[in-house]
Amino acid sequence: MKKLLISTGGGDCPGLNAVIRGIYKRAKKEGGWEVYGSIEALSGVMREPPEIIQLDNSKIAGIHVRGGTILKTTNKGNPLQYPVKDKNGNINYVDITQELADKLTAMNFDAVINIGGDGSQKISQALYEKGIPVIGVPKTIDNDLSATDMTFGFQTAVQIATDSFDKLVTTAESHHRVMIMEVMGRDAGWIALHTAIAGGAEICLIPEIPYDVKKLIDRISDRYQNGRGFVNIVIAEGAKAKDGTVISSPGEEGSEHVRLGGVAYELSRQLKAAGCEAEIRETVLGHVQRGGTPVAFDRLLATMFGVRAFELVMEGSFGKMVSFQHNDFKAVDLAEATKSYNHVDKDSFLVNGAKGLGISFGD
Ligand code: F6P
Numbered sequence: 194m195k196k197l198l199i200s201t202g203g204g205d206c207p208g209l210n211a212v213i214r215g216i217y218k219r220a221k222k223e224g225g226w227e228v229y230g231s232i233e234a235l236s237g238v239m240r241e242p243p244e245i246i247q248l249d250n251s252k253i254a255g256i257h258v259r260g261g262t263i264l265k266t267t268n269k270g271n272p273l274q275y276p277v278k279d280k281n282g283n284i285n286y287v288d289i290t291q292e293l294a295d296k297l298t299a300m301n302f303d304a305v306i307n308i309g310g311d312g313s314q315k316i317s318q319a320l321y322e323k324g325i326p327v328i329g330v331p332k333t334i335d336n337d338l339s340a341t342d343m344t345f346g347f348q349t350a351v352q353i354a355t356d357s358f359d360k361l362v363t364t365a366e367s368h369h370r371v372m373i374m375e376v377m378g379r380d381a382g383w384i385a386l387h388t389a390i391a392g393g394a395e396i397c398l399i400p401e402i403p404y405d406v407k408k409l410i411d412r413i414s415d416r417y418q419n420g421r422g423f424v425n426i427v428i429a430e431g432a433k434a435k436d437g438t439v440i441s442s443p444g445e446e447g448s449e450h451v452r453l454g455g456v457a458y459e460l461s462r463q464l465k466a467a468g469c470e471a472e473i474r475e476t477v478l479g480h481v482q483r484g485g486t487p488v489a490f491d492r493l494l495a496t497m498f499g500v501r502a503f504e505l506v507m508e509g510s511f512g513k514m515v516s517f518q519h520n521d522f523k524a525v526d527l528a529e530a531t532k533s534y535n536h537v538d539k540d541s542f543l544v545n546g547a548k549g550l551g552i553s554f555g556d
Contacts (some may be wrong), residue, residue: 194227195303197506198245201262202234202309202316203449204512206332207487210342211257213264215499223507228391229302234309235272235316237264238296239289242410245300247317257492260485274314275448284446291377294323294411304506308332310344312449314514318527321512323434328502329527332495334483337381338531340449341516345495350377350482351387351402357478358392358427365423368472370412371464375457375477379430379450380535384482385429386544389552395424396553398460400431400439401537402544404555406467412553413469430454434463454479497522 199216201209213230220226231237232244245253246264256263270276272293274286297305297320304326307317310333317329331338334350340534354376365372376384382399395416398404409426416424430453433439440459441451443468457475464473487495494517501515501522537544544554 194223194316196227196229197503198229198238198297198300198302198305199248199264200231200235200237200305200307200309201264201332202267202307203266203268203333204310204311205261205266205483206334207260207347207349207483207485208491209262209266209308209332209489210259211334211347211492211495212330212499212502213248213262214241214253214257215496216503217253217304217499219500219503222504231301233265233267234313235293235307236270238293241268241271243296245301257496258486260483268312268449269445271312271449273319276277288319290319291323294320294325295538297325304328304511306330306502306506307526310335311338311534314338314527314531317514318512318531321527326506326509326511327527328505328511329530330498330502331514331516331530331549333540334384335378335381336383337379337535338530339533339535340514340525341492341518343517345491345498346483347383347485348490348535349488351391352382352488353482353485354384354427354478355391356390357476357481358394358425358476361476362392362425365425367422369422371424371426371471371473373426373428373457373460373473373475375430375454375475377478377482377542378451379431381535382429382432383535385432386537386547390426390543390547390550392425392427394427394552395528396426396555397547398426398432398555399537400426400429400433402486402539402554402556403433403437405435406463406555407555408555409464410467410469413464413471415509417471428456428460430456432456487551
């Protein structure tokens, strides 16, 4: 029997379980493979004793409709920058990917499928360069990975955000208020942009387009004087004013990134300081966007990513990431996939079309 290891890394995302099931079912259909899962990303491989479980029908049945990941995940302990405390208690970040590769080799895995975002795929590439037969599967609700038209989890996050937005519209209308809804989107404003168009927002603020508060005041005044007397704003957590900074707080020890969140309150403060007379309320959606049942499209995307990833394993096409391009499931080199980032293009049709609807980006 050959041995395949699956890992889910970084922030969780609706559809992770559907990928795991897709891989498992395809491997089962092929026959001759045992499928294992590393607990909490590849940390399970590094632990003593290792935390690795063998997957079977009872663990897999029906999981495609469940959010989260049955393998658990973490955004701490990145093997490329592994936090090690020195004798003075200071943390130094060291590359332990060789140690990780040695462990995987010693465990006799014939293939590793690493499901994760940008950070996880950089780990996939580093392991591949050290001789590990790896395939990457792109995940993130932020949709910020290049080399794929879409990541799974994104559509679910947009649906959750749009449902929430719709609820905020009726309360904004009743009170003639300005409602600010903050969504996730660290460096890319995809969730905010799609939600603003789907929901019919007046203002959409994204990391790629720093905003001018005066322009926002103009749009709000116009809407109160000539429009319907209430305003709904969607803002991505990573958005900032032209002369401002991203609102963040330190991440937990060993975490890959600083914590974002709270820009809705900062925007509220900025609008009041700039003379906005309407009542303003803020909603920070946070992790509800990452939870619960994946929508049908994400289940399809995730399941077929899983199937395609296993087929790449069978072909022996390692060092690749599965990708969804032009309505088809392709494979791209991990090295290529991790080179750039999928930002919203401020000159794209989506942004200009949104402007054509009257949505202000504050630029
Ligand atoms: O990368 C996805 C994401 O949802 C970001 O938009 C957000 O900043 C981050 O994860 C939060 O991650 P956590 O709270 O799990 O550290």
